[in-house]
Amino acid sequence: MNAKAWEFRKWLFETDPADLEDMKKQRVDGQPIGEIARNYSISRAELERLFTVNNIHPRKGSLPGLQDRLNARNSGLRASSPYKGSRSLIILKCERDHEFSRTPHSLLTGHTTCPKCYADGYSRSETNCKIILEQITGTHFSKCNPGSIPWLKNELGNHLEVDMLSDELMIAVRYMGEQHYHHVQWMHDSIEEFKHLQNKDRIKRELLESHGYHVIDVPFTVSPSEMQHYLEEKLKNAGIHEVNFRVALFRHHGFMYKCLVRSPYPVECPNQSPREFLDGKKRRSVLALQEIISRIGDHDLPMEPFTSHDYRRASSFSITGLDEASRSSLASMFIDDLIITRYHAGGSHPVPRIADALDEDAVSHDVVLREIFLNDPQAMAIELPAWCSTRMLSGHVDLIRSIDDTRIEICEYKAVPERDFIPHVPQVVAYGMMVNSMIGKAASIAPAEMDVRCLLFNKKVAWSFAMRDASTILNRMLAARESRQPGMQDREDPMPPGTRGKLKK
Structure with missing residues (x-):
């Protein structure tokens, strides 16, 4: 032998x-x-x-089996074409719906990156990690390419990079792929190359720590569902204050939304006098909404309203056919009749005040909503999924606030001049209707027993009105439009279903 x-x-x-x-x-x-x-x-x-x-060979593959393996690796890929063999090409789709071809053998040996995403500089895991980091801390984390930090270089003088860095928090975050932990044949030409990578990782950590940075390594084994908890624990160890909100990622008809939800807070419900009983119902509506938001933060919500094209998106509601003079006249009438309350950036309402404090260039939804959420303790959620199955509506509410634990405010940010607010009123009304419906089903409270207000705002001014006045506002808008264009019929109703009624004189 x-x-x-x-x-x-x-x-x-x-x-x-x-x-x-x-x-x-x-x-x-x-x-x-x-x-x-x-x-x-x-x-x-x-x-x-x-x-x-022992004559052991792999069983003939199948598409479900391959999909299970891809899911286990958190690849985000969907296999669609028939499985013909480990060396035959199959069609795949990434999370951004790019189509490309790979063999099952190539996929299972680690080649799971979409070539289009790679060409765009998009790294799925790193991007998800960066989004959650910035939402948790409210601080921007930048990618530092080789040479951007003069002192970050190895013993040969070669500059090193950092995936995510915050000078404000003095934190450096590195997303560590599989190749950082063991020899990966298709990524390392030799064991020596793998050892060189580990040595580079060690030098990078030592240099960052010697310059006062707290280094957080995020291993590839952390799944997307575990990412927030993992980062929260690491940030606490770094001395970052305990966070009181969660991040949830949702897809709506192919678009990705980043929802932030505030952790629950106590709300008392006194029910002694008739007045207190009414306030108690209003408090119950806030409590019910808080419970709904908490469940949504745990991804406990129906998927059909956000995937089925039978549901109409609330953002599609608007009113057209009104010239600038008509819009201005309607706005003045609503404000003079005290149906709409107008708030300036320098006034008492925190939403336009916080938005106005941002840089002139900071007008994107992501920046404005995030800053309001982080700086307004009454903010309950941003980009919150909302739906109403009876009216076949769905959408994402920009911002939801609780006022004095009894009132709910549905806020919609529009980076447009105040004179262009009028066409967007039906959209925020649709959001209010969906939130009313969600609360009513959860707590058996009628809309009349809730105190829900709508808010349209830009960085300088905000309009606020009660949901109970929504039909009055919409009917006057329709009357103004129809008086200018008799017999005008839209292909699609510009108003949320159920809001049309007898025009009030």
Whole structure:
């Protein structure tokens, strides 16, 4: 018996029989030999001999089996075309709906990056990590390319990069792929190259820490659902204050939304006098909304309203056919009749005040909503999914606030001049209707027993009105439009369903 045969027999004798059976099963299920060898800390040669001696071969693949493997790796890919073999191309789609082709063998050996996303500089895991970091801390994390930090270089003088860095918090975050932890054959030409990468990681950490940065490593094994909890714990260890909100990512008809929800806070519900009883119902509506928001933060919501095209998006509601003079006349009438309350940026309402304090260039939804959420303790959520199944409506509410634990404010940000607010009123009314419906179903409270207000705002001014006045506002707007264009009929009703009624004189 030669030396290799003797070593193989010795290895078989010393290995737990249960482990041997598990290795065989994994190979039959299509697990790559290299991956099994790493899991059991054995050589690839020994494993190949074991499978050859026992005539162990992978079972013929299938599309469901391949999809399970892709899901287990958190790849975000969807396989669609028929499975013909491990070396035959199949069609895949990434999370951004880009189509590309790969062989199952290539996918299972780690080649799961979409080429279009890669060309765009988009890294799925790093981007998700950066989004959550910035939402938790309210601070921008920048990517530092080689050379942007003069002192960050190795012993040969080569500059190093950092995935995410905040000089304000003195925190450096590195997303660590699989290649940082063990030798990956398709990424490292040799063991020496893998050791060189580990040495570079060590030098980078030492340099960052010596300059006062707290370094957080995010391993590839952290799944998207675990990412926020993992980062919160690491930030607490770094001395960052405890966060009181969560981040949830939602997709609506192909668009990605980043929803922030505030952690629950106590609301008392006194029910003694008739007045207190009414206030108690209003408080119950706030409590019910808080519970709804908490469930949404845990991704506990129906998917059909956000995937089915039978549901109309609330953002599609607007009123057209009004010239500037008509819009100005309507606005003056609503404000003079005290139906709409107008707030200036320098006034008492925090929303336009916080928005006005931002830089002139900061007008995007993401920036404005995030700053309001972080600086307004009454903000309950931003980009909150909302739906109403009876009216087949869905959408994402820009901002929801609670006022004195009894009133709810549905806010919509529009980066337009105040004179252009009027056409967008139906949209914010639709959001208010959906929130009313959600609360009514959750707590059996009629809309008349709630105190829900709508707010349209830009960075300088805000309009606020009660949902109970919504029909009056919409009917007057329709009357103004129809008086200018008799017999005008839209292909699509510009008003939310159920808001049309007899025009009030």
